Amino acid sequence: MSLMFGKARTCNIVTVPEHEPLECNIVILGAMGSGKSALTVKFLTKRFISEYDPNLEDTYSSEEVVDQQPVLVKVMDTADQDGPVNCERYLSWANAFIIVYSIDNRNSFEACQQYLETVTLYSKGLQPEAPVILLGNKVDMERYRQVSKADGAALALRFGCLFFEVSACLDFLSVQHIFHQAIREVRRETQRSIRPLFISEDKSAISLSSAPPLTACYKELPTPATAKLVTVKSSRAQSKRRAPTLTLLKGFKIF
Numbered sequence: 001m002s003l004m005f006g007k008a009r010t011c012n013i014v015t016v017p018e019h020e021p022l023e024c025n026i027v028i029l030g031a032m033g034s035g036k037s038a039l040t041v042k043f044l045t046k047r048f049i050s051e052y053d054p055n056l057e058d059t060y061s062s063e064e065v066v067d068q069q070p071v072l073v074k075v076m077d078t079a080d081q082d083g084p085v086n087c088e089r090y091l092s093w094a095n096a097f098i099i100v101y102s103i104d105n106r107n108s109f110e111a112c113q114q115y116l117e118t119v120t121l122y123s124k125g126l127q128p129e130a131p132v133i134l135l136g137n138k139v140d141m142e143r144y145r146q147v148s149k150a151d152g153a154a155l156a157l158r159f160g161c162l163f164f165e166v167s168a169c170l171d172f173l174s175v176q177h178i179f180h181q182a183i184r185e186v187r188r189e190t191q192r193s194i195r196p197l198f199i200s201e202d203k204s205a206i207s208l209s210s211a212p213p214l215t216a217c218y219k220e221l222p223t224p225a226t227a228k229l230v231t232v233k234s235s236r237a238q239s240k241r242r243a244p245t246l247t248l249l250k251g252f253k254i255f
Contacts, residue, residue, distance in 0.1 A: 022070075023072045023073075023074065024073050024074070024095050024096065024182070025093055026076070026095065026179065026182055026183075027090045027096070027097050027098070028040055028075065028078060029084070029090075029098070029099045029115045029119075030099055031101065031107065031108040031111040031112075032079075033054070033102065033105065034108045035100060035138055035168050036077055036078065037049065037052045037077050038052075038168035039100060039178075040077045042175045043062075043075070043179050044060055044075070046172045048168060048169040054079060055081075056079060057079035059075065059076045061073070061074050061075075064183070066183045071183055078090060083114045084118040094130055095186045096133070097115075098133045098135055099112050099119070099135065100135045100137050101135070101136060101147065101152075102136075102137050103136045103142075103152075103165065104146055104147075106147055109146075109151070109155075112134060116132065116155070120159055127193040128189035129189050129193075130189075131162070131188075131189055132161035132162070133164065133178060134155060134156040134159075134163045134164075135164050135178060136164070137167065137168055138167060138168070139165050139166060140170050149165060162181065162185070164177075164181075
C-alpha cells in the first residue's frame with residue numbers, strides 16, 4: 001500500500017516598500033535668465049536674489065517635511081549655456097525635473113521644448129519614471145507677458161507633465177508648493193513601479209513507492225579561521241544623519 005502526499009496550493013506574495021525614499025534629487029532646467037537660481041534660493045532661504053552668476057552650477061541640500069514625512073532634498077541649479085548639451089550629468093542623477101521659462105520671454109519658453117524632449121526620451125521605459133514639472137516664472141511681469149497660460153498648459157499636456165505658474169520674487173509658499181509637489185510625484189512614481197509578485201506553487205501527488213531515492217548532500221562549512229564577516233554601510237542612512245547644508249552662489253545679492 002502506497003501513501004500519497006502533496007497538495008496543490010497557491011501562495012501570493014505582495015512586495016511592499018519598507019519606507020519612502022529618504023532622498024529626492026531635483027534638477028532645475030531652463031534657458032539663461034528664466035529665474036532658475038532665484039527659484040532655488042527662494043525655496044531654500046525664503047529670500048529673493050536679483051543678481052547672480054549665470055555661469056555657476058551647483059547643488060544644494062535641505063531637510064524638508066512633506067506630508068508629515070521627512071526627506072532630504074537635493075537641488076541642482078544647472079547652468080546650461082546652449083540648451084541641453086552634456087546633460088548626462090543630471091539625467092542619471094535626477095529623481096524629478098523642474099523645467100523653467102519666463103512668461104515675459106518667448107525664447108525661454110521655446111527652449112523648454114528641447115529640455116522636455118531630452119528628458120522624455122531619456123526617461124522612456126525607466127522604472128520609476130522621473131516626474132517633470134513645467135514652470136512659468138515671473139508672473140509679477142504680467143504686463144510684459146509673451147507666453148499665455150494656455151500655451152504653457154498646452155505644452156505640458158503634450159508631454160504629459162504638470163504645469164504651474166509662479167513668481168520667485170513674490171510668494172514663498174507658491175514656490176515651496178512646486179518643490180513639494182515634485183517630491184510627492186516622486187513618491188507616487190515609486191509606488192507605481194512596485195509590482196506585486198505572485199508565486200504559484202502547484203505540487204502534484206507524489207507516491208512514496210515511486211519516488212526516487214534521496215541522496216545525502218553535504219557542503220563543507222568554512223572554518224572560523226577562513227570565515228569572513230562583511231559589513232555593509234548604507235549611504236542613505238549616512239546621508240540622513242548628515243546636517244543640512246546650504247551654500248549660496250558667489251555674487252548673489254540677497255534682499
